[in-house]
Amino acid sequence: MPYSPKITLLSVNGLAVALGLGAALPARAQQYQQSATGVTVTTDSLTVSVQFYAPDIVRVLKYPKGAPGQHQSLVVEQGPTPGKLRYQARGGVVQVASPTTQVRVNQQTGYVSFFTAQGQPLAAEQPGSLRFRPKTDLGAPTYRVRQAFQLAPGEAIYGLGQHQDGHLNYRGQQVMLKQRNTDIAVPVLHSGRGYGVFWDNYSTTQFADSDKGAAFDSEVGDCVDYYLLNGQGTADGVVARYRQLTGQAPMFPRWTLGFWQSKERYRSQDETVGVVEKYRSLKVPLDGIVQDWQYWGENNDLWNSTEFGNPRFPDPAGMVRRVHALHAHQIISVWPSFGQKTKIFRDLQRDSLLFDFITWPRTPHVRVYDAFNPKARDIYWSYLNKNIFSLGMDGWWMDATEPDQIQPFDTDDDNRTPLGSLRRVRNAFPLVTTQGVYQHQRATTTDKRVFILTRSAFAGQQRNGTMLWSGDVDSRWDVLAKQIPAALSLGMAGLPYWNSDIGGFFPSGQYPKGVQDPAFQELFVRWQQFAAFTAMMRAHGEFTPREIYQFGQPGTWAYDALEKFIHLRYRLQPYLYSNNWNVTSRAGTLMRALPMDFPRDPKVTDMSSEYMFGPALLVRPVTESQYVTRPNKNVPGTTDFAQVKNQPVYLPAGAQWVDFWTGERQAGGQTVQRATPIDVLPLYVRAGSVLPLGPRQQYTGEKADAPLELRVYPGADGEFTLYEDENDNYNYEHGAYATIRLRWNDRARTLTLDKRTGTYPGMPARRTFRVVLVDAQHGTGLGDETAPAREVAYTGQQVAVKL
Structure with a gap:
């Protein structure tokens, strides 16, 4: 009983x-x-x-x-x-x-x-x-x-x-x-x-x-x-x-903070490399390219062989070298399931390390490996290491780590693992499969930080170097709106790194004309604006291409809006990387539901449309169509930009807020109507913030010695800790990093750059900061090159700047 x-x-x-x-x-x-x-x-x-x-x-x-x-x-x-x-x-x-x-x-x-x-x-x-x-x-x-x-x-x-x-x-x-x-x-x-x-x-x-x-x-x-x-x-x-x-979340490489291009799928190594070359020729920033499936061949009997068997990829090592020569990085799709004619299938089958249930692709019958078995995880890594990691590949896209199963589920659960039935442990599959890759790569080398992009997770998985994405979501406005609470809920559950496919994975049901439809372009632009304020900014999806040059030429509305937010992402890198350190060193959360920072404001208790991105930035994505009218899904939409539309934004109580684009200050505890032209996402900075910005650059590290801008948003006292290290490897775990505490005293109108703490190989002994006091006339948006600034030569000792 x-x-x-x-x-x-x-x-x-x-x-x-x-x-x-x-x-x-x-x-x-x-x-x-x-x-x-x-x-x-x-x-x-x-x-x-x-x-x-x-x-x-x-x-x-x-x-x-x-x-x-x-x-x-x-x-x-x-x-x-x-x-x-x-x-x-x-x-x-x-x-x-x-x-x-x-x-x-x-x-x-x-x-x-x-x-x-x-x-x-x-x-x-x-x-x-x-x-x-x-x-x-x-x-x-x-x-x-x-x-x-x-x-x-x-x-x-x-x-x-x-x-x-x-x-x-x-x-x-x-x-x-x-x-x-x-x-x-x-x-x-x-x-x-x-x-x-x-x-x-x-x-x-x-x-x-x-x-x-x-x-x-x-x-x-x-x-x-x-x-x-x-x-x-x-x-x-x-x-x-x-x-x-x-377990704590380790640091990702700094280059993961840049812009990532992907689609389902690049069908040859020439196409993959050609995308990177095209971005470089357009001078649009890019740091990563993703190789999706079928690089092993188009026969599903060879599904996920981990080998480049497709003749369109004759020199995979040369492909990776070429991507690196273009100052970009590459990750690759791997799955937990294998076709029956692959070598890894035979090795796993010999030791009874394969589950027997139906997964995708349905035919022929591919099978999922038992990641709960340490021996199976060893075999899995041995193939990844020999066939892929040894090529110089920079990271993993571990797809379908649920693992993806096709109904009925009840018979699937009768599979046996070393821990009992699959029924008993099924939700922990993503934890143990990513753990196997993380631990094996760490044992192989400490020179390259583990980076795993995956679509499933369980408690504790943050310790495995995983970046989560929201899966194969539909390309719809209501789905875009739901990505916000989905991400915030995951953060409140303790998993700090999340992103989604920009534009949604499945556009064909809603947008059969794909990228040629202005209605899809508007959705994609707004989704990309949101993505600039997530842990990974990554364009991906099926049916229609997603590269920026597919959306028009420079000077057209979609192209220009997309490029603007890619540049903004790169300018935010010092802020982002320092926040990643806060995640690692202080168990921080990057995408923050408003109740985390404003628990005394009852209006934000269930507010799922806005969030804080780090301690300084309030983000309100646009999640409804405003400028494109479409009579039905079979007819491309028509644009009308004659009248600028507005978006209501709630500014939480307990702080003053500064419009990032205009410098206008607003009191908290009120809803304001923010104009939202197609190239503007409502973005507010909490008064008292010190916001470090980097230079415009084509890839992470291109201008490592360029001056950093320190934007000060007056109205309250505040501080921020700037973090720097070697940008990759695990030396930071042994103390090879430096921090500079930046403190703003609002009454004294003084920004103090404290004495630098720590050191790391290659750290510049001297650097230049441009200090900008933000108001409604100066130092706003991205047009900061002409903003009045105090230039500070910093050599590691405390400096006070009166503004």
């Missing part, structure tokens, strides 16, 4: 909690044992283990009495840590407390509740919500497990991965946590009250919030296993505790 405890409740500040320590002792006191890291409580039918992994991180493990109660985590990297814990047992409740977090376990029911150090309610299980439903899985006894958590009135909840439902606040919502193309399942709940819950289960899980609590209900589990993350009231604190538990 399922376990269903009953408990008397007391309401404290709107949150139901277990009776306090002074309550009457139950008729039968149950057993408990304390240890250096926590406490174990045994009831009549249940064992509850509470362990502190840090003062702000608590693991709760529950299993039926007498069961083994073991769960080896694929996600958690650290173990429980002895600390300064205090123990108390009174009134039928056992309490164990760190300096920041109190945990109380009811000895009769096993109900667990969490409090701050001051005894204020933090989080609590929903009484009566625990379920262990017996079942068998591949003949082995196990359970379907469920646990719900109480939420306070008005409490917002975020996270849970990436989903295409348009929600930011998941209060009152249901979400199926199951890896699929365009959906990323990450069982991390992030509360607006400043705590998080990581549900450590890898099977398909239904999340549902209702008056019965916010519940995780997992298909398979020998126990209930979750972690309470006490962010001490802040969203950044929750993310920091999650990364502390599951």
Whole structure:
């Protein structure tokens, strides 16, 4: 029978909690044992283990009495840590407390509740919500497990991965946590009250919030296993505790911040290299080119052989050398599935390391490798290394890491892994397959940072050097709008790096004329503007080409708008790279849902149309057509730019805001109507920001010694830390980097460049900064070359600039 405890409740500040320590002792006191890291409580039918992994991180493990109660985590990297814990047992409740977090376990029911150090309610299980439903899985006894958590009135909840439902606040919502193309399942709940819950289960899980609590209900589990993350009231604190538990995100190479060109697919090495050459001839910046599938050949029996078997790619090493000679980088598509005539298929099949389910392409029957098996991961890397990485390839596009499966799913799950059925671990497949590539490449060389672009993820995957993308989304305006909350939810779940196919992957259903249709051009322009403020700016899709020169000539509206935002992306590189360091060194978040920075502004609780990009920039993408009219999808649209349209933008309370393009200052806490000509995305800078900008350049590092511009946005005090290193390799992990703290004192009108901290090989001893004070007349938008500036010669010592 399922376990269903009953408990008397007391309401404290709107949150139901277990009776306090002074309550009457139950008729039968149950057993408990304390240890250096926590406490174990045994009831009549249940064992509850509470362990502190840090003062702000608590693991709760529950299993039926007498069961083994073991769960080896694929996600958690650290173990429980002895600390300064205090123990108390009174009134039928056992309490164990760190300096920041109190945990109380009811000895009769096993109900667990969490409090701050001051005894204020933090989080609590929903009484009566625990379920262990017996079942068998591949003949082995196990359970379907469920646990719900109480939420306070008005409490917002975020996270849970990436989903295409348009929600930011998941209060009152249901979400199926199951890896699929365009959906990323990450069982991390992030509360607006400043705590998080990581549900450590890898099977398909239904999340549902209702008056019965916010519940995780997992298909398979020998126990209930979750972690309470006490962010001490802040969203950044929750993310920091999650990364502390599951691993920090390493630095990507600096060149990944540039513009990337891709499509489905470049059919020859001449075409691939020719795209890079064309960008160079047009003097449009470009840093990366992506080689999609069928470089192995067009016969699906050779699917994903990892070898260049296609005769249109006669010299793959020469192709990579040519791309490098053009000062660009290349990544390549690899899959977890293999055709039956490939060498890697035979090696994996010999050791029974292939799953047997239907995946894409459906015919002939390609098969997915068992990434949960270390030997299979070794074989996979051996082929990638020998056939691709040895060519000098710069990174990986690991496609279909869900892995992509075709219905029905129920028989697929009966495949066996070293950890049990695929059903038991299916959601963790992207974690282990990217882990295999990351760890093997790190073991092969430390001279080149691992960069993996992939469309699926699980908790902990940030440590594998992965950049996520939103999958094969449709080319529609409503889909563009939904990319924003999808990205922000993933960030609130702790995974910091995300992007999407500019223009959407599937345009043919909506735009059969493709790039020749002005309606598609308008969508593509607005999507590219949004992409300039994501972790990776990458054009990709099927059916119609996506290169900038396909959209017209210089001087035409689409071409010019696209080029403008590519240049802006390159100017923002110092800001972006420093923010990436903040992600690595301080568990930061790049694309920030507004509740992260403005938790006291109720208007942003569920605002999914805007976000902060780092600490300074407020971004409001345009997600509706404004200038193109199209009677139906079979007729190209007609443009009308005679009247400039507007976009409402909410400026969060608690700050003043400066229009990036005009320098106009606005008070927070209001909605303004921002004019949005086709080449303008509403972009505001938080007053007090110091925004470092680099030079215009054709590729990352072209003008490494050029002056940097420091834009100061007055109206409040502020600071920013500029980070620099060798731009690739892992020497930064051993201290080879430098930082300069930039501090703005608004009352004194003084910008202070602090003494440089640290050093790295090749660091310039002297550099020039152009300091610009932004107002409505000077130093705005991209036309800063004529803005009045104070030129500062910086040699590493503190400098104060009066403005």
